[in-house]
Amino acid sequence: MPGILLGDVFPNFEAETTVGPIKFHDFLGDSWGVLFSHPHDYTPVSTTELGKAAKLSKEFSKRHVKMIALSVDSVEDHRGWSKDIIACNSEAPDSPLPFPIIADEKRELVTELGMQDLDERDTDGMPLTARCVFVIGPDKRLKLSILYPITTGRNFDELLRVIDSLQLTTGKRVATPVNWKPGDCVMVPPNIPEDEAATLFPAGVFTKGLPSGKKYLRYTPQP
Structure with missing residues (x-):
């Protein structure tokens, strides 16, 4: 069954992103990481979510956490949509999105990592990408996973609270x-x-x- 379990080493995938190609473990370095997916660019719930994540980016940075988003849209779409996200959710509309977005156009990562909502499908009958959250430790192992349906937006303040707990109980x-x-x-x-x-x-x-x-x-x- 596709997916990854707590304690597993997170796949060291390569991907195209809004900041260029990455290799995931290199991107993380010795930091904690949050990888979170959304169904599609230019959608209302996702715009509010990424906007909130952008507003809280300094709080994640204080905790030595690198954030990265993912959907099955293109890099070009991600870059265009990023302007909407900032404009709707920021007092500084010209500022860049403070984290990259992965372009998983072939749906390879959403399939490998089990990031799909089988109850929701696009016009071609393909399962939409769920609102998944993975927290990865500096040891590159999965510390937490949450899978939300596409109809339910996430709480990024709660994610910060969970990371505080994970970092405390790890040490x-x-x-x-x-x-x-x-x-x-x-x-x-x-x-x-x-x-x-x-x-x-x-x-x-x-x-x-x-x-x-x-x-x-x-x-x-x-x-």
């Missing part, structure tokens, strides 16, 4: 609870014994009492 032996935000308490995983947890988290470990009596809801200030 520290913690987990983040529901609706966690940077600065909130984090959770101590159950596989860390109490004596080791006390050493790892000198700010203290706090256990929530439960009817079961099991001490698995353990919190600590964000390290």
Whole structure:
């Protein structure tokens, strides 16, 4: 079945983009990466999404994340549409789009990576490209994937929150609870014994009492 699983090395594909040809791993370098797809250029939901991504580009950069978009349209179409994106979503309409867009005209990448919405098809009967998000770590392995149908726009603020969690939990032996935000308490995983947890988290470990009596809801200030 086409697609890629969490922990897999992300394919080192070559592609044409709005900034010229790339080899994906070289494009990422030692950064984190976000690859996100959209059904087509010059479509309303996608225009709002890429506009929001452009507005948040500095926040992604602060986190050492490189962004790159993808659809099955041509480089020429991408460049023309980029002007609409900036004009509709930016206070500086002459500024360039701060990330490249891949031209996957032969649908090779959307097929290989499982980025298709089989419930939505174009006039030729071909499945449209879904609103897929891949987060890739500096080790070039897939850390997160989300597949939205084409009728649902994504939340790029939530993507930043998820990246904050991924980067924190990659470097520290913690987990983040529901609706966690940077600065909130984090959770101590159950596989860390109490004596080791006390050493790892000198700010203290706090256990929530439960009817079961099991001490698995353990919190600590964000390290």
